[in-house]
Every structure is written in structure tokens, then in C-alpha cells.
Amino acid sequence: MPLDYERIKNWRFADTRHSYTQRDSILYALGIGLGSDPLDPSQLQFVYEKQLQAFPTMSSILCYPGFWMQDPATGINWVKLVHGEQRSIWHRPLAAEGVLTGKTHISHVIDKGADKGALVIAERNMYDVNNTLVATIQQTTFCRADGGFGQGNAPVAALPRVPERAPDYRRRIPVAPNAAILYRLNADPNPLHIDPQTAAAAGFERPILHGLCTYGHAARAVVQDCCDNDPAVLYRFDARFSAPVYPGETLLCDIWREGADQIHFQVSVQERNVVVLSNGYAALRGTQ
Structure with missing residues (x-):
């Protein structure tokens, strides 16, 4: 059933105040x-x-306004939702502890068509x-x-494709078998990531990793290979x-540098040869 454009575009969110500690970081x-690697200073x-x-990328879990699309008033079929993209900009480095206030609004509602979703x-x-x-x-x-x-808004600019040449770096990242169990303590207790029965009902052979956990693993590779392990250098990510990851698999993060400050990346699962993060783009501080 089509959603109500005006209702969603003007959905009101309460400001979210989030106090976090060093322990949370x-x-x-x-x-x-x-x-x-407990001996690695980086x-x-x-x-x-x-x-x-x-x-x-801890900012992705801070000041989260909650699963608002599950509210019946939205009229959205939340069971069929998929997290499509995540884009982050850090206007200044994130402190290890502090208090943040999140202000959320709907910037775009884009109709892809009756049979193609929104x-x-x-x-x-x-x-x-x-402030x-x-x-x-x-x-x-x-x-x-x-x-x-x-009706609706015009599409946002698409994320760029990765270059066709060989990557400048390839980072191999093992994902711990208990990664989803640990990550869910941050902000997302969805049973899809821990309960085998829930995962099976959703069509997966076993619980899957949070997409934002994969996103964080990819950012680790970029910070290590392109930022000299200095997180303050990362400006945009x-x-x-594109596809889910199962805990215990191995990620391959391919990275391309374009000039001094532009990065493209793509993440695949080694065991299944499946791309799980595509159209990756990062900018280093100094490009803004």
C-alpha cells in the first residue's frame, strides 16, 4: 500500500539527548x-x-530516534523495510565521552514506483x-x-561507483563468531541478530551481522590504511x-585512493564472494 507522502515528510521527532561514557566508546x-590484537597500539x-x-562511526548509534517506522500511524509496512544506505559527516572529531543532542527530520521521500517501493x-x-x-x-x-x-522528492545524488582498476589496498578483516551478540549491546537488540529461529523465519540460515557493524569494520580499514590510524582525519564515510554478513565470515575491504583526500571502497565476503557494502565513498579532513 502506498505511503502518505505528506505524513512521512512532516513526521515530527522529539530531540534526543544522549549521554555516553568512555565505557560506551x-x-x-x-x-x-x-x-x-591487544598488543596493537592503533x-x-x-x-x-x-x-x-x-x-x-560510533555516531551511527548515538541520538538514535528509535524504530519510528514501526508506529502504526506511519502506515509503512515495516516488516519489509531494508536499510539501504548510511552516510556520515563529522564536522569535528567525536569525543570519547560527552552529551549530544540529536535533531532528526525527514529530508527526502522518494517514490520508486508501485512495484518498486520508496x-x-x-x-x-x-x-x-x-550547541x-x-x-x-x-x-x-x-x-x-x-x-x-x-509524488515526492527528487532522488539524492547517487554514491559513486568504485574505480575499475585494481585497488590500492586490500584489508582482510575476520569477523568474530560472536560479533553480532556483542554489537547488539550498543543499540540494536533486534532478535534477528541473535535468535536462530527469528533468523530462519526471515529467510536466513542463521543470525546475521548488523549492517552498521559491517559499516564500522569497513571504516576501521580506511582509518588504518588511509588515515595513519588517526580517526580525526576521517571526515565523511x-x-x-548490498547483502548481509554472517558472524564468523571474513571481510575483504578493497580501497582506492583518488588524489590526497578522496577514497572509494567496497567490502565483500571472502567465503561467499558476495559484495556486502558497495559504492563506498570516504573523504579525509581537508576536503570540506
Whole structure:
């Protein structure tokens, strides 16, 4: 059934205040596999309170407004939702602890057609206690059963394709078998990521990894290979979710550098030869 464009485009979100601690920053870092080598200083900086740094993609779980599309008033068939893309900009480095206020609005509602669904883009701006903008998150949700409403916004600029030449770097990242169990403690307790029966009912052979956990693993590779392990260098990080990952699999992150500050990346699963993050784009600080 088509969604109500005016209702969704003007959906009102309460401001979300999120107080987080060093412990939260460490838990997030552990959830995306940092600390797997306890003797690596580049990993310890995210999991040891001595001179602790927050990993940038932790912003994806901060000030989250909740699963608002599950509200019956939206009229959206939430069972058929798919997380399509995630785009992040850090206007300043994320602190290891602090208080942020998130202000969310719907920036785009795009009709792909009656048989093709719709895209809903929620934009979240996060401000610190001084009302300084810290990060902007754009989350694209593919509403597979809700297209055909006949109006809406023009599509946003598509994420670029990766270059056709061989990548400049390939980072092999093992995903721990318990990665989803650990990551879900951050913000997403969906049983799809821990309950085998729920996963089977959704058509998966076993619980799958959170897409945003895969997103964080990919950011680790870019920070390591392109930012000299300095998270403050990462300014932008965008990707499209193409396929799920199973905990225990191995990620291959291919990275292309374009000039000094532009990065393209793609993530695949080694065991199945399936692309799971496509159209990856990152920018390093200095391009803004």
C-alpha cells in the first residue's frame, strides 16, 4: 500500500539527548572488532581508557530516534523495510565521552514506483553541550512495499561507483563468531541478530551481522590504511548495504585512493564472494 507522502515528510521527532561514557566508546569499539590484537597500539587507543579516542562511526548509534517506522500511524509496512544506505559527516572529531543532542527530520521521500517501493531518508544532526554541530547522519530506508504514491522528492545524488582498476589496498578483516551478540549491546537488540529461529523465519540460515557493524569494520580499514590510524582525519564515510554478513565470515575491504583526500571502497565476503557494502565513498579532513 502506498505511503502518505505528506505524513512521512512532516513526521515530527522529539530531540534526543544522549549521554555516553568512555565505557560506551570502548563497548562500541569492541563491537566492530577493535582490540582483537591487544598488543596493537592503533587498536588500544579505542579500547583502553588511557588517552581513549572514540571511533568515528560510533555516531551511527548515538541520538538514535528509535524504530519510528514501526508506529502504526506511519502506515509503512515495516516488516519489509531494508536499510539501504548510511552516510556520515563529522564536522569535528567525536569525543570519547560527552552529551549530544540529536535533531532528526525527514529530508527526502522518494517514490520508486508501485512495484518498486520508496526511499525515506532521515537526517540526524548531533550537537554538543555548546550547541556546536558535531556530526550529520543520513540513513536511507528502502520501504519495499510502500511505493506508488505519485509524488515526492527528487532522488539524492547517487554514491559513486568504485574505480575499475585494481585497488590500492586490500584489508582482510575476520569477523568474530560472536560479533553480532556483542554489537547488539550498543543499540540494536533486534532478535534477528541473535535468535536462530527469528533468523530462519526471515529467510536466513542463521543470525546475521548488523549492517552498521559491517559499516564500522569497513571504516576501521580506511582509518588504518588511509588515515595513519588517526580517526580525526576521517571526515565523511558513505556506503550502500548490498547483502548481509554472517558472524564468523571474513571481510575483504578493497580501497582506492583518488588524489590526497578522496577514497572509494567496497567490502565483500571472502567465503561467499558476495559484495556486502558497495559504492563506498570516504573523504579525509581537508576536503570540506
